Amino acid sequence: MxxxxxxxxxxxxxxxxxxxxxxxxxxxxxxxxxxxxxxxYHPKSLSELAVSFWETTGIKAIFDTNDGEMSADPAGELKEHKLGAFESSFGRIIMIMIVFLLFYLAIAKGFEPLLLIPIAFGGLLANIPLAHMAGPDGMLGVIYNMGIANEFFPLLIFMGVGAMTDFGPLLANPKTALLGGAAQFGIFGSLVGATALGFDLQDASAISIIGGADGPTSIFIANRLAPDMLGAIAVAAYSYMALVPVIQPPIMRALTTKEERQIKMGIQRPVHRLEKLIFPIIVLMLSIMVLPESTPLIGAFAFGNFAKESGVVDRLSDTMQNSLINIVTIFLGLGVGSKLAADKFLVLESLGIMIIGLIAFAAGTAAGVIMAKIMNKFSKEPINPLIGAAGVSAVPMSARVVSKVGAEERPGNVLLMHAMGPNVAGVIGSAVAAGVLLSIFK
Amino acid sequence: MADVNDINNVVEALKFMVLGMGVVFLFLFVLVKVVELQAKLIAKYFPKNTPKIPATPAGDSADDEQRRVAAIIAAVAEFRKNKS
Structure with a gap:
């Protein structure tokens, strides 16, 4: 033994x-x-030490315009190029100013602070010279490769949005879903505009998705079709979403008469719990049949919504709506911010993206309102054309704006629930539109 | 050559628009129809169980008691009046 x-x-x-x-x-x-x-290491005199230290300071890196620093790209060496004089010096300073402007807008003006603060801070970190934080081994680059390059984070956000969405108003009055479709004209109308401005078809598609007014969808598409413009597209999308209360009301007023704005809508019918439970499955089934290309977005969305409506996994749906979406928002923001490096953002295209994005947004709002006017003409129940503006999928901001404008025209006229229908349909609509664009460039 | 490309792009984009808006509307239209059908089916086979009206409405028991006492007092008073 x-x-x-x-x-x-x-x-x-x-x-x-x-x-x-x-x-x-x-x-x-x-x-x-x-x-x-x-x-x-060989012995150095004190002055030599001081000089070599000077070589590594940020001041020197910014003001010595031709130090041959490499561009930091999360994709690694394949895309690395030497930074030009402008990109490595004044470009960085301008970008840092832009970042401070974004801070101001987010904090003082309340523009989508939950996303603009992480994005802007990511931008600040990405513009630090020599640290290569947006490079493949830097913090921002790691985050970018972890979840943005492979489109994972936008889908997680979509899951959380699904878990937060109540389809009750849409189910109570399904016709209003068509308004969410009309607002997608913003995407395709500005696609034509962008090609007319000289963007190629793929870039134009990536930019015009801003008109869908859906942050995660924009990031998802931009990443597939034009990863170089991701930063500008995301910043444009979230800025315009934040500007919904400024951009939409003038368009809504211009396209409707006072009488139309004062139309009162009836009380919505109560919705059976089973309807809400089956709805995400129906949406998913339809997209499986028609457009499998859009199922990553719609699948994540339907899962979140199904978990919520099932009523038996409150812990999971609670996590999706709160902790998970918060964590992912931090990562998504920082990762997108890495694309705010001077050599990627300070290009002429960014200006074009901002302009086309704005047009896309306005066109979507207008198309929704016009569609609602037409539906009002032919529908038995009155439809207030204002709710068409909620067809852009900025949930729930645009529905709130509609409700506010409606209440201004006629105190006591509450359109919020009626506007939520087109609003959530807009989310589905822009995911479908995204799927169509992806299917074209397959 | 560049000009020709630009023109083509715009035309292509217009085609994308027709396709895209068509698919989006078709999708939502079918969705609306299916949802309407679903609502009908559910209303038929799973009728809303109307909230039952409780047999004894809660909350007014104290009120009831007072009324009962008042009725008894009134009856007794009436009885005595008749007797005398």
């Missing part, structure tokens, strides 16, 4: 020895690479 024990102990020791020897051998193989990292 004892002999056996000793024997096994010996055997173990032998195995341990040989494996450690093997490890040593292995180390020896990799060693040359490791030692090459270690710089050889």
């Amino acid at each position: 004892k002999l056996k024990q000793i024997f096994t102990a010996l055997l173990f020791a032998l195995v341990a020895l040989t494996s450690s020897a093997y490890a040593e051998e292995h180390k020896a193989v990799t060693n040359p690479e490791a030692s090459s990292v270690k710089k050889e």
Whole structure:
């Protein structure tokens, strides 16, 4: 017995020895690479030390315009190019100013602070010279590669949005879903505009999705079709979403008469719980049949909504609506911010993106309102044309704006629930539109 | 050459628009129809169980008691009046 024990102990020791020897051998193989990292040091005078320190300061990196610093791209060496004089100096300063402007808008003006603060701070970090934070090994680059390059984070956000969405108002008055379709004209109308301005079809598609007024969808599409413009597209999309209360009301007023704005809508019928439960499945089934290309977005959305409406996994749906979406928002913001590096954002295209985005947004609002006017003409129940503006999918901001404008025209006229129908239909509509664009460039 | 490309792009974009708006509307139209059908089916096979009216409405028991006492007092008073 004892002999056996000793024997096994010996055997173990032998195995341990040989494996450690093997490890040593292995180390020896990799060693040359490791030692090459270690710089050889030779004695320096104090002035030499000061000079070499100066070489590594940010001040020097910014003002010495031709230091040959490489562009930091999360995709790694494939895309690296030497930064030009402008990109590495004044470009950075301008970008840092833009970042401060975004901070101001988010904090003082309340523009989508939940996203603009992480995006802008990511932009600030991405513009630090020498630190390469947006490079493949930097924090922002790691985040970008982890969840944006593979479109994972936008889908998680969509899941959370699904878990937060109540389809009750849409189910109570399904016809209003068509308004959410009309507002997608913003996407395709501005697609034509963007090509007329000289963008190629793929870039134009990525930009025009801003008109869907849906942050995660915009990021999802931009990443597939035009990853270089991701930063500008995301910033434009979220800025315009924040500007909904400024952009939409003038368009809504211009396209409707006072009488139309004062139309009162009836009380919505109560919705059976089963309807709400089955709805996400129906949407998913339809998109599986018609447009599998859009199922990543709609699938995540339907899952979130189904978890909520099932009523038996409140813990999960609560996590999706709160902790998960919050965590992902931090990552998404920082990752998108990495695309605010001067060499990627300060290009002429960014200006075009901002302009086309604004047109897309306005066109979507207008198309929704016009569609609602037409529906009002032919419908038995009155439809207030204002709710068409909620067809852009900025949930729930545009529905609130509609309700506010409606209440201004006729105190006591509450359109919020009626506007929520087209609003959530807009989310589905822009996901479908995104699927169509993806299917074209397949 | 560049000009020709631009023109083509715009025409292509117009085609995208027709396709895209068509698909979006078709999708939502079918969705509306299915949802309407669903609402009808559910209303038929799973009728809303109307909230039952409780047999004894809660909350007014104290009120009831007072009324009962008042009725008894009135009856007794009436009885005595008749007796005398």
